[in-house]
Amino acid sequence: MSRSAAVESDQLYAILRRRGVLWPTADVYGGAQGLVDYGPAGAALKRHLEEAWAAWFLGVSPDFHRIDPAEILPEAVVRASGHLENFTDPEVVCDHCHAHFRAETVLEKARPEGVDGLSPAQIGELLTQQSARCPSCGSKELAIPRPFNLMFGFDFGATGRERAYLRPETAQSSYLAFARMWDVGRRRLPLGIATIGRAYRNEIAPRQVLFRMRAFTQAELQVFFDPEHFRPPFPTVADELLPVLRVDRRRAGAEAPDPTPARALVADGLPEFYVYFLVHVHRFLRDVLRYPADAIRFFEKSDAERAFYNRIQFDAEVRVESLGGFKELGALHYRGDYDLSRHSAGSGRDLGVTLGDGRHLVPHVLEITFGVDRNVWALADAGLSIADGRTVWRLPPYLAPTPVAVLPLIAEEHGRVADAWRAALGAAGIPAVSDDRGSIGRRYARMDEVGTPWCVTVDSETVAEADPARATATMRERDSRAQERVTLDTLLDRVRRGVVPPRPAAVELSG
RNA sequence: GCGGGCAUAGUGUAGUCUGGUUAUCACAUAGGCUUGCCAAGCCUAUAACCCGGGUUCAAAUCCCGGUGCCCGCACCA
Known part of the structure; x- marks a missing residue:
């Protein structure tokens, strides 16, 4: 997919x-920062993207299951996960260099026991008493800290005494579901729990429409496994080239990925299971979403960059021209047993499992996460081209908001037969639209712009054929603009096959 | 959150500096005529000064506040 000029x-x-496709939430009131609404085309595209994601990743193993958990979490959950603690650490802002710090960092020496339980005013007093200096520039111009929590919290229940939070990530829901799913999934590892849903963060500065939002949709797969025995069929993917940008090459100033065989990454120390899933993520981006192969890279995060509980992290990045470069659209986190251990401690319930050989184990987690909204933008960025006054959105048929449009060449003369074709598509479960306004070229152009892969034009030849089974209409393909006369059966067959998203060959994963 | 820039029909815009007729143009949309397989043409119509306050005889225009957007910095557990 190339484009004559980058779209701003x-x-x-x-x-x-x-x-x-989408617009700002409440835009008649001037908009609400960090929130967007999806319109008909956007909602359909987003839904198709989610279904394509589910088809692909649930297709990796029959032991991967999709759940649909609640978006509200009781306080105990976010306390155990660490979100409450980390988000409520008071901040100190340097007025001189604008750097932000945790209050306890600035007051480390003066108050080694930490600042828990102190009010912002008390912390402000301490800053003055101790003549605290900015750890970055040394200035004494430290602003009075103000508590800031990235979670949306609220009173829960009639008494108002309980607190609850909108989940800041969907992953927590899957960790909470593990104990139930262990039984539902017939007590086998690996066990995959997938969920697609909204997460909420009260971002300080929402930016770039779909890239930093206050309510956003994540598609996540948590794979729970036994680190000693998890053996995906790695040889089947060993030769695949992965466009990785590893930490050592990053340090040397490289920005372009280095296509590396999967087996070389394993030889270099990455676990087979991790690379196996890296390959599946790569295939999803390249073959299912059809990002240009040279626009994809896997960006390794260093020890300092990733959260302490992540043992390995590669961000799945795609070059998004309209935003000026590579953007994170997903990631693979090897989180060890951090999450289940935290929730075991927090809930008082042992979330470890006893395996067939009698071993007791807290399963490890590989998290595969996707930002659905970000991918909507990236698909528009990668697929939309504006050239010679023609705007075309090259979306795969199974992602396109509308797979097919039925157009009567002349509304009055061909409208009835066109309606019949559209009804036949509808009866086959294919949401076709029709359009009889304006010239045929204008209608093709309208469809090109929203990514409709096929247009079917009913003309006098179609109408003249007495036997509906033998009647043909022009089927026009969006990208090539090639036309071909097809019968209704042929059309139904092609469209039906086209709208099914690809899935990998299912394999049993052991361990 | 800090600094800078910006806000006019569905979309992109002219007008703002230097306050003053019915707010410009294009595309899009809708109707009519015409045409009939890749955004043709002509006619017509719908449609906007982000919100609130102030200055003034008079505010899209000047001032203040708010909201939103863009860029940079910071943040993104």
């Missing part, structure tokens, strides 16, 4: 708004 972010957003 504003220009892309204008097209998306105009075509009813």
